[in-house]
Amino acid sequence: MVFSETALLFKLKNMSYTRVAITEAATSILDKLKAKHGDLIFHQSGGCCDGSSPMVFEEGEMYLDESDILLGQLDGINYYMNQDQFSYWKHTHLTVDVTEGRGASFSLEIPMGVRFIIRSRLLTPEENTELNN
Amino acid sequence: MDYKKPKFKEKYENFIGGKFVPPVGNEYFENNSPIDNTLIAKYPRSQKEDIDNAVIAANKAKEAWGNTSAAERAGLLNKVADIIEANLEEFALVETCDNGKPIRESLNADIPLSVDHWRYFASAIRAEESTMSELDIHTVSLNLKEPLGVIGQIIPWNFPLLMLSWKLPPALATGNCVILKPAEQTPSTATLLMEKIADVFPPGVVNILHGFGPEAGKPLASHSGIDKVAFTGETTTGQLIMQYASKNLNPVTMELGGKSPNIFFNSVMDADDAFLDKAIEGAVLFAFNQGEVCTCPSRLLVQEDIYDAFMARVIERTEAIIQDNPYDVNTMVGAQASNDQYEKILSYLHIGKEEGAKVLTGGAACHLDGDLANGFYIQPTILEGHNKMRVFQEEIFGPVVAVTKFKDEAEALEIANDTLYGLGAGVWSRDAHQLYQIPRAIKAGRVWVNCYHAYPAHAPFGGYKKSGFGRETHLMMMNHYRQTKNMLISYDKNKLGFF
Numbered sequence A: 001m002v003f004s005e006t007a008l009l010f011k012l013k014n015m016s017y018t019r020v021a022i023t024e025a026a027t028s029i030l031d032k033l034k035a036k037h038g039d040l041i042f043h044q045s046g047g048c049c050d051g052s053s054p055m056v057f058e059e060g061e062m063y064l065d066e067s068d069i070l071l072g073q074l075d076g077i078n079y080y081m082n083q084d085q086f087s088y089w090k091h092t093h094l095t096v097d098v099t100e101g102r103g104a105s106f107s108l109e110i111p112m113g114v115r116f117i118i119r120s121r122l123l124t125p126e127e128n129t130e131l132n133n
Numbered sequence B: 001m002d003y004k005k006p007k008f009k010e011k012y013e014n015f016i017g018g019k020f021v022p023p024v025g026n027e028y029f030e031n032n033s034p035i036d037n038t039l040i041a042k043y044p045r046s047q048k049e050d051i052d053n054a055v056i057a058a059n060k061a062k063e064a065w066g067n068t069s070a071a072e073r074a075g076l077l078n079k080v081a082d083i084i085e086a087n088l089e090e091f092a093l094v095e096t097c098d099n100g101k102p103i104r105e106s107l108n109a110d111i112p113l114s115v116d117h118w119r120y121f122a123s124a125i126r127a128e129e130s131t132m133s134e135l136d137i138h139t140v141s142l143n144l145k146e147p148l149g150v151i152g153q154i155i156p157w158n159f160p161l162l163m164l165s166w167k168l169p170p171a172l173a174t175g176n177c178v179i180l181k182p183a184e185q186t187p188s189t190a191t192l193l194m195e196k197i198a199d200v201f202p203p204g205v206v207n208i209l210h211g212f213g214p215e216a217g218k219p220l221a222s223h224s225g226i227d228k229v230a231f232t233g234e235t236t237t238g239q240l241i242m243q244y245a246s247k248n249l250n251p252v253t254m255e256l257g258g259k260s261p262n263i264f265f266n267s268v269m270d271a272d273d274a275f276l277d278k279a280i281e282g283a284v285l286f287a288f289n290q291g292e293v294c295t296c297p298s299r300l301l302v303q304e305d306i307y308d309a310f311m312a313r314v315i316e317r318t319e320a321i322i323q324d325n326p327y328d329v330n331t332m333v334g335a336q337a338s339n340d341q342y343e344k345i346l347s348y349l350h351i352g353k354e355e356g357a358k359v360l361t362g363g364a365a366c367h368l369d370g371d372l373a374n375g376f377y378i379q380p381t382i383l384e385g386h387n388k389m390r391v392f393q394e395e396i397f398g399p400v401v402a403v404t405k406f407k408d409e410a411e412a413l414e415i416a417n418d419t420l421y422g423l424g425a426g427v428w429s430r431d432a433h434q435l436y437q438i439p440r441a442i443k444a445g446r447v448w449v450n451c452y453h454a455y456p457a458h459a460p461f462g463g464y465k466k467s468g469f470g471r472e473t474h475l476m477m478m479n480h481y482r483q484t485k486n487m488l489i490s491y492d493k494n495k496l497g498f499f
Helices: A003-013 A024-037 A083-089 A125-132 B048-066 B070-086 B088-099 B103-127 B160-173 B188-197 B213-221 B235-248 B274-291 B304-319 B339-354 B370-374 B409-417 B432-441
Strands: A020-022 A040-044 A054-058 A068-074 A077-082 A092-100 A114-122 B014-016 B019-021 B028-032 B039-044 B131-136 B139-147 B150-154 B177-181 B206-208 B228-232 B252-255 B261-264 B299-303 B358-361 B381-384 B400-406 B424-428 B446-449 B482-490
Touching: A003 A068, A020 A024, A020 A068, A024 A040, A024 A054, A024 A092, A024 A114, A040 A068, A054 A114, A054 B235, A068 A083, A077 A083, A092 B339, A114 B339, B014 B048, B039 B188, B048 B139, B048 B150, B048 B177, B048 B206, B048 B213, B070 B088, B070 B103, B070 B160, B070 B188, B088 B103, B088 B160, B088 B188, B103 B160, B150 B160, B150 B213, B160 B177, B160 B188, B160 B228, B177 B213, B188 B206, B213 B228, B213 B235, B228 B235, B235 B252, B261 B274, B261 B409, B274 B299, B274 B304, B274 B400, B274 B424, B299 B304, B299 B409, B304 B358, B304 B381, B304 B400, B339 B381, B339 B400, B400 B409, B409 B432, B424 B432, B432 B446
Parallel strands: A020 A092, A040 A077, B150 B177, B150 B228, B177 B206, B228 B252, B261 B299, B261 B424, B299 B400, B381 B400, B424 B446
Antiparallel strands: A040 A054, A068 A077, A092 A114, B014 B019, B014 B206, B028 B039, B131 B139, B139 B482, B358 B381
């Protein structure tokens, strides 16, 4: 993790609101993946087929740089989104959930027959003021 | 005539080195039909060792295959086309069962188009010539195209046999061996094809492996024994594949989806005629293939002075869509390909409504009776809103269109280009100037002008911006699978005089 991210995470942890959350069901899948694969990250995908879904990879698998925005940490796992995509998503709060299904992609939960999905809601005015200003 | 679920074997195998072989780990996964969520069959859960075996088989075959004549390769491609065509109904039925699309689409679009792509590349490789230049009186430059060698191909589940038929023929026509991984949701028609064409190509030329992305897709995409990866899918996987390719300094081609605008100018309503009827159908094409198309016209842009009248017709036509059993030939919209897609689409309907989009029609799951109650059906949905909403910016991959109005050409273009993607677009007008100027100003690889969702071989298809790069369904794809060997020949008998 680069220094600026450490600082950002510190800042995020001291905010009253979060951009991302995770359901219990998704956390239990994530815990199994952590036990099997070690440190992980989430990256929000866009585009067709299995896009518009969160992907979970081993940390270090995906090349990340300053164009990837760190939205927060879920169950100790960093959640990233490309900055271009973030500009269209930043007014919404995201909750990672899990559903049964045979998703494609390289996301690590696929062999378990489940797929992480995003459930979204609008940020409240208070959340929006703190997070986007 | 109506159809029913076809019969399958209990399990299927990978096709490696000209033979059906079980996966090394002897593990299989269950593949269900999204029509009623019942089991189709078990398919190999391949791992790196299986990919390794396919890479060995393909590398063993590549020299001899690369040296075959264009006539011989074209002959084999035509043979495959004939075999698919002779079994069109069987392929269509299996495709519908595996993907959930209505049988009338697989019978009339997926399978016949697949046949044509094989034939197109069989012809293209025969008609093609290399180039040469006489650089000066003694020096000739000769350009020869040589195959890259072994190609890895990863294809999606929305048009399983058609995507295979976009990818395999240009790679094979140019003398490459291929290792192809179908999507894990839709392994069936690729397997059926290999059963039918098992003896057509020399062993190792075509290899089909099934399995999950992290277990089989990644080892294929990152393998040092392949020479190129062609991928259709989404952006994050696209980035990962490019990363792996960079380690091997391999070329890649990427088709990564879009959020395509479909623009209707006011002149479409100048007359209530056949063209207006066509335009209304063009707007309703968002529901084609349940919206599971990279180029789904999922943003509908309508000029404000015709908005109400035009949308009334579009809503009426959308509500006339027959959504029912995909095996029924009258059904127009079938099942989404999997439960996770179904859930994702519903989550978008939710955020769309939260953001203030107005539901003009649909807006919910579609509950069908009997066996279909367990399938994954979504009502064709029209959401009205503005271009900054997430339903206007993200690929929902469902039968959902987001509609907004525009004032003039400038605003239409501003909205059309305000997207991360640039795969497809549609422009509808009776104004000859608009029909040229607007498509030129749209940043997308394919602009349909007074039509939409046509995918003929011989017209290049590919993306701008985050939709990827490379051009398929056209002979220019052949160069994405080849090197250029430049032979620089001197006919001068005299030395340079340097040494």
